[in-house]
Amino acid sequence: MEVKARAPGKIILAGEHAVVHGSTAVAAAIDLYTYVTIRFPLQSAENNDRLTLQLKDISLEFSWSLDRLKEAIPYDSSTLCRSTPSSCSDETLKSIAVLIEEQNLPKEKIWLSSGISTFLWLYTRIIGFKSATVVINSELPYGSGLGSSAALCVALTAALLASSISNKNHGNGWSSLDETNLELLNKWAFEGEKIIHGKPSGIDNTVSAYGNMIKFCSGEIIRLQSNMPLRMLITNTRVGRNTKALVAGVSQRAVRHPDAMNSVFNAVDSISKELAAIIQSKDETSVTEKEESIKELMEMNQGLLQSMGVSHGSIETVIQTTVKHKLVSKLTGAGGGGCVLTLLPTGTVVDKVVEELESSGFQCFTASIGGNGAQICF
Numbered sequence: 001m002e003v004k005a006r007a008p009g010k011i012i013l014a015g016e017h018a019v020v021h022g023s024t025a026v027a028a029a030i031d032l033y034t035y036v037t038i039r040f041p042l043q044s045a046e047n048n049d050r051l052t053l054q055l056k057d058i059s060l061e062f063s064w065s066l067d068r069l070k071e072a073i074p075y076d077s078s079t080l081c082r083s084t085p086s087s088c089s090d091e092t093l094k095s096i097a098v099l100i101e102e103q104n105l106p107k108e109k110i111w112l113s114s115g116i117s118t119f120l121w122l123y124t125r126i127i128g129f130k131s132a133t134v135v136i137n138s139e140l141p142y143g144s145g146l147g148s149s150a151a152l153c154v155a156l157t158a159a160l161l162a163s164s165i166s167n168k169n170h171g172n173g174w175s176s177l178d179e180t181n182l183e184l185l186n187k188w189a190f191e192g193e194k195i196i197h198g199k200p201s202g203i204d205n206t207v208s209a210y211g212n213m214i215k216f217c218s219g220e221i222i223r224l225q226s227n228m229p230l231r232m233l234i235t236n237t238r239v240g241r242n243t244k245a246l247v248a249g250v251s252q253r254a255v256r257h258p259d260a261m262n263s264v265f266n267a268v269d270s271i272s273k274e275l276a277a278i279i280q281s282k283d284e285t286s287v288t289e290k291e292e293s294i295k296e297l298m299e300m301n302q303g304l305l306q307s308m309g310v311s312h313g314s315i316e317t318v319i320q321t322t323v324k325h326k327l328v329s330k331l332t333g334a335g336g337g338g339c340v341l342t343l344l345p346t347g348t349v350v351d352k353v354v355e356e357l358e359s360s361g362f363q364c365f366t367a368s369i370g371g372n373g374a375q376i377c378f
């Protein structure tokens with residue numbers, strides 16, 4: 001039997017980092033996906049006592065015997081419960097780290113270990129110690145602010161939950177999950193994100209699961225209906241960074257300067273709420289006026305992100321370059337490198353700015369905003 005799932009990456013239009021501290025943020029799905037295929041062997045097949053993970057886009061394969069997994073990951077039948085998401089304890093995470101060490105992950109790929117830990121934990125917790133080959137393929141750049149970690153957690157959980165859905169609709173292409181399964185999927189994916197981000201807000205897994213555009217605050221999800229065209233240029237600075245470390249850095253700054261940082265987080269909250277209101281507004285305001293307001297809000301949000309300490313020289317270079325073309329940019333995701341968003345007001349011709357950015361070694365692309373969330377296929 002084979003099940004497939006896919007989940008999109010995301011951009012954060014306003015509110016990253018502050019959202020971890022209870023502020024509002026606005027995010028949208030983009031049309032770049034992580035795909036997960038699970039193949040269960042026949043009972044009679046050889047090798048039906050192993051769990052194999054193939055990371056297709058990076059040409060790596062890992063394999064564990066089920067006995068080894070059972071030995072390392074604490075298990076009793078009462079803790080295996082697909083319908084009650086639970087957190088991975090530090091102790092279990094340490095045992096899982098040993099399972100990964102045994103696979104001799106190349107040193108330059110060590111950044112993958114948190115993703116593989118998440119895989120092992122979600123897999124064994126949701127469907128137990130069952131033999132399979134899991135193939136993962138991602139269109140998203142890793143660690144660049146486009147939510148590859150959440151897309152992995154959401155797509156994997158969707159495939160795991162789908163494997164136990166009884167009324168499978170074979171051959172009908174991609175289909176969405178029902179509301180109950182979506183909610184369950186989102187909770188599990190959040191538990192997975194915890195392993196990768198340390199202290200996630202939950203916005204990335206939520207927008208990847210539900211798709212479209214959302215306003216998110218302390219776990220509360222409001223689905224937004226955009227009433228204006230919204231085009232963004234995405235520029236990847238190609239500077240690698242780690243969300244967990246950046247999130248922890250902002251929290252440490254908040255401990256050192258609680259009043260100042262609370263004011264920063266409150267300002268971001270207002271920016272996100274105003275942005276969401278403009279995007280949804282059906283009033284008479286012209287698109288040009290709305291775009292002017294969004295530009296100003298993005299500029300203010302970037303200033304506040306800089307004051308949180310998550311900007312980077314490469315991000316500043318992108319911002320300065322786009323300013324020369326009268327365009328406004330802000331970082332998206334955790335910052336520290338990664339991707340930058342540039343608003344493209346109606347009628348903007350991007351050729352010249354793209355040429356200048358790419359000649360500095362950056363990679364530019366546009367993605368369609370606000371599309372599908374998690375989907376499954378049999």
Ligand SMILES: Nc1ncnc2c1ncn2[C@@H]1O[C@H](COP(=O)(O)OP(=O)(O)O)[C@@H](O)[C@H]1O
Binds near residue numbers: 137
């Ligand atoms: N397809 C994947 N396979 C394995 N690990 C992945 C995959 N996608 C993401 N990850 C994990 O997520 C990490 C990147 O997450 P993060 O630092 O949050 O950045 P982002 O979510 O913006 O890409 C990677 O270092 C890796 O551990």
Ligand SMILES: C[C@@](O)(CCOP(=O)(O)O)CC(=O)O
Binds near residue numbers: 018200333
């Ligand atoms: C910085 C943060 O707001 C978003 C991180 O996104 P990404 O992992 O950089 O794609 C963290 C979070 O909300 O969990």
Ligand SMILES: [Mg+2]
Binds near residue numbers: 150
């Ligand atoms: Mg992430």
